[in-house]
Amino acid sequence: QKEVEQDPGPLSVPEGAIVSLNCTYSNSAFQYFMWYRQYSRKGPELLMYTYSSGNKEDGRFTAQVDKSSKYISLFIRDSQPSDSATYLCAMKLEDKVIFGPGTSLSVIP
Amino acid sequence: DAGITQSPRYKITETGRQVTLMCHQTWSHSYMFWYRQDLGHGLRLIYYSAAADITDKGEVSDGYVVSRSKTENFPLTLESATRSQTSVYFCASIRTGAATEAFFGQGTRLTVV
Numbered sequence: 270q271k272e273v274e275q276d277p278g279p280l281s282v283p284e285g286a287i288v289s290l291n292c293t294y295s296n297s298a299f300q301y302f303m304w305y306r307q308y309s310r311k312g313p314e315l316l317m318y319t320y321s322s323g324n325k326e327d328g329r330f331t332a333q334v335d336k337s338s339k340y341i342s343l344f345i346r347d348s349q350p351s352d353s354a355t356y357l358c359a360m361k362l363e364d365k366v367i368f369g370p371g372t373s374l375s376v377i378p
Numbered sequence: 379d380a381g382i383t384q385s386p387r388y389k390i391t392e393t394g395r396q397v398t399l400m401c402h403q404t405w406s407h408s409y410m411f412w413y414r415q416d417l418g419h420g421l422r423l424i425y426y427s428a429a430a431d432i433t434d435k436g437e438v439s440d441g442y443v444v445s446r447s448k449t450e451n452f453p454l455t456l457e458s459a460t461r462s463q464t465s466v467y468f469c470a471s472i473r474t475g476a477a478t479e480a481f482f483g484q485g486t487r488l489t490v491v
Contacts, residue, residue: 277418301478312468312482357420364409364428365436366480370420
């Protein structure tokens with residue numbers, strides 16, 4: 270079993286839709302939970318991070334962590350064409366950062 | 379310019395050749411990482427380094443070698459390139475062990491023919 274699993278998609282939604290992106294993980298020792306966004310032919314960039322169970326909101330983005338279920342989610346409200354990218358969940362354990370495979374999202378105008 | 383830069387951006391090499399991918403960061407971040415990104419696998423950790431002269435293997439380290447004689451440089455060497463090493467390689471850095479944000483280079487697209 271991979272340490273971090275993520276539905277690869279691709280996911281295609283109309284502009285304005287609510288998007289839900291999810292990851293599961295197997296190692297309960299992970300300390301930090303992050304979401305990165307990667308545009309085509311670019312390096313990933315940090316979108317949000319959290320270290321505790323619960324919700325964290327930043328504008329149209331909400332990160333949710335459920336440590337008991339080993340499950341994290343990213344919600345995007347009022348999705349925009351500029352949100353079209355690959356979204357990678359990532360988890361940090363001591364010195365290492367482990368990424369999920371990424372979900373490709375297309376927001377159609 | 380401050381940041382993390384990778385070179386070359388594109389490289390084509392032949393099977394069996396040795397090739398080195400360069401990574402340089404200007405922040406003096408302690409931690410540096412090498413990942414490869416392939417369709418369906420996402421970013422997989424090859425090697426990481428907590429400081430100069432300290433390196434550790436990641437998930438897919440076979441066939442790769444790293445060194446870190448200086449904090450700012452973290453070259454990745456493919457000792458004898460194979461077609462399965464065709465990929466996009468990303469270098470990243472984190473300021474300290476407690477930091478969460480990894481800063482990525484633009485990537486090196488390597489093709490082994």
